[in-house]
Amino acid sequence: MLDRLYSRLPEKRERKIIDLPELEIEHLTNKTVIKNLQYISTRLDRDPRLIMRYFLKELGKPGTITPSGTLEIFDKIASKSLNELFEKFIKTYVKCPTCGSIDTRLIKHGKIFILKCLACGAETPVKYI
Ligand SMILES: [Zn+2]
Structure with missing residues (x-):
């Protein structure tokens, strides 16, 4: 009963936010x-x-x-x-929208940026600043 309760608690998600x-x-x-x-x-x-x-x-x-x-x-x-x-x-x-890692690079690509994730390899186009 108690085991089941603990397993439902989200553990990892909050630590990442504190790290920022x-x-x-x-x-x-x-x-x-x-x-x-x-x-x-x-x-x-x-x-x-x-x-x-x-x-x-x-x-x-x-x-x-x-x-x-x-x-x-x-x-x-x-x-x-x-x-x-x-x-x-x-x-x-x-933050990588695919895996949530903040280990990413922002690469200028023409008139947009590409957010490249070093953890999972996802590339996400984002608005140029
Ligand atoms: Zn990722």
């Missing part, structure tokens, strides 16, 4: 800073400029990467919005 990095957000007077852009880009193995372009495009705001490697967005953006966008980024541009 979280945004370190700071709100200043007229701007919003993502302090750990470098860390995020290393962990996800994505170019920091790509992550910047994604956020600025989705938010429709100007911004820049500072010499110290933080992302500055020139407006006040709620943390919730940034976190939601970041989740969407991971879902679209990092």
Whole structure:
């Protein structure tokens, strides 16, 4: 009885989510800073400029990467919005839709990107940023 109950619990799914990095957000007077852009880009193995372009495009705001490697967005953006966008980024541009692995590469292919999974080999076309 107890065995059957345990076997039904999903074990592996949650660990992967915990492994993903979280945004370190700071709100200043007229701007919003993502302090750990470098860390995020290393962990996800994505170019920091790509992550910047994604956020600025989705938010429709100007911004820049500072010499110290933080992302500055020139407006006040709620943390919730940034976190939601970041989740969407991971879902679209990092996570393999076939097997759920985040061990993937993003390859530019004409006017789109191909998300190539190193775990299962799946190739998924995604929108260019
Ligand atoms: Zn895969």
